[in-house]
Amino acid sequence: MALLETGKYSQGSVPGSVNPDLANERQTASFSVEKLTAWLDGGAERTRLRRAVVDAIESDPVFSRENQYFQSQNERYEAAVRKAVHLQKKMHEMGWSEDGPEFKYIYRAVAGDVAFLLHRIFMRSISMLGSDEQVAKWIPLASQYQLIGSYAQTELGHGTYLQGLETTAVFDVTTQEFILNTPKISAMKWWPGDMGRSATHTVVFAQLYIHGKCYGIHPFIVQIRSLQDHSLCPGIIAGDIGPKMNFEHIDNGYLMLQSVRVPRENMLNKFCEVQPDGTYVRRGSQKINYFTMTSVRISLISGEAIPPLMKACTIAIRYSAVRRQSKLKPGEQEAKILDYQTQQEKLLPQLAAAYAFHFIDDYLQELFDRGYREIQRKNFDTLPELHALSSGFKALVTQYCTSGVEICLRACGGHGYSLLSGLPSLYTKIIASCIYEGENTVLLLQTARFLIKCFMAASTGQSVPPSVTYLAAAKPGKCPAKNKLDFLRPDIYTEAYQHAAVRLISSTAAKLQDLIQSGVKKHDAWNRCTVQLVQAAKVSKIYLLIWFFSL
Ligand SMILES: CCCCCCC/C=C/C(=O)SCCNC(=O)CCNC(=O)[C@H](O)C(C)(C)COP(=O)(O)OP(=O)(O)OC[C@H]1O[C@@H](n2cnc3c(N)ncnc32)[C@H](O)[C@@H]1OP(=O)(O)O
């Protein structure tokens, strides 16, 4: 299969020769491949940069993936550590930067192979939730890999319901410290990446207690391993959670804390602070401590969801151009499976989706950056909309891309099921993105919660955030299409999807109201509408996707 990907093999020919079927498909393209490539990259210069980065990485023997499918979990992890260390050296040699345009290409080229993925989220938590002093202290150490970070939020007993997290952090006013504890087995941190063997520090999310009063979930920097000999610090129990469906190269781990003391300065305090006398001060939204998740939900769309769909489409469509099977026309040679209508119906919608997601990604990142700048100015007005958009699109894109990779795998028959096709590992990796950083159903319900609120506001003439103004403008009336060909017109199909979104949201809001007015308790009414709410959230994001793509 790997040979097939390069187009150097066709059935019946000698492996390594140029594949005539693939060459033929390429020659008959109705558009300029170079022009489309430059357009997708954002210009010819970006194409040149991307190709230079990918060539530099793929020609480097340290990043070779040749034996990866024959390695044990331990060998995968150790190889990933070597690659992560080598990448730092290479970035320095090549003058590459994590803030430069090249990093997106570096990340996509190595993300599936290098260790310390969560180290970046550890740094992001500090950059977003830490004070200037905390950023000045911790970020240089982390940037130089003088410490390895992790992000410890999920517990054995709670992943979704953050208010239910049980790890505690009690402020000791006499020693100016927080005492962190894992009060019971269900409070054990479970899943954090890089925790099993690598991390020396972690951001622990714990319930803050001051003078016996609980102030909710807050982030604390905790050292868990020695910087001298990497042994576990006193009061720390940590290890690897064992085999998983993928991510063998990442040491997802567990963590228990037994009366671990950290200085008062270790609570990330850009927006929330405990003063020396125990006074609690909050500057901004109660949910700002969830902001790292909002940020990661946006970035994982382009880093973890879209690239696997792009790769799966490339493998499956190339394979379909060279795989001949069965006779389409009696008396002729076996047909390319790409010529079967059913094969096109499977693969071409996935390719179209990859294009659509590629373009919405920049829009989402721009929205996030704009909202983050406002939050840095202590204006939290955009936070609810950012949460709803990041939740909805993370769920929609990861869910669709996961389904799309699975369709591409199945479209390649038995060879698609071989690890050596590259498709199974794309699938087993991307499916995790439907779970981590917020399981998709839960996130879609968060989006739905925002949509219902905005719909009710719009219905009473109140202003609504920019991404939902269509709720105030459109009235669910007659669909604009006169015949099925109309649906090929961007203005018509965009209006049709807006129509669908408004109808679903308004009918769900009406069902909710009817249930409550009939005497059903609010939480029961909500639960009895959640299937419809999830649908409404999905369609609202599909509408925005189509609206943006048709611009
Ligand atoms: C670069 C990628 C590399 C890939 C590696 C993958 C690494 C993976 C890491 C992880 O998985 S880290 C752990 C991720 N965990 C989660 O995402 C947890 C999911 N759960 C939640 O986010 C929340 O618990 C919830 C589901 C949103 C529910 O919140 P809660 O239990 O507090 O109840 P609600 O009443 O629903 O919400 C209250 C209120 O708060 C608002 N809100 C919730 N989350 C946010 C947020 N992130 N930002 C802003 N606001 C938020 C919510 O809208 C409600 O507001 P109101 O409607 O009451 O105004």
Ligand SMILES: Cc1cc2nc3c(=O)[nH]c(=O)nc-3n(C[C@H](O)[C@H](O)[C@H](O)COP(=O)(O)OP(=O)(O)OC[C@H]3O[C@@H](n4cnc5c(N)ncnc54)[C@H](O)[C@@H]3O)c2cc1C
């Ligand atoms: C590969 C991978 C890497 C991860 N890395 C990290 C990490 O680095 N750090 C970290 O802290 N965590 C990490 N996680 C944990 C991840 O964030 C959690 O698994 C996720 O938040 C889901 O929580 P849970 O597993 O407890 O599932 P639960 O919350 O128990 O959910 C199970 C099911 O119940 C449903 N459900 C739950 N609540 C509701 C509700 N209110 N309404 C409707 N349905 C509901 C969900 O939809 C889901 O189908 C990782 C997970 C994976 C798979």
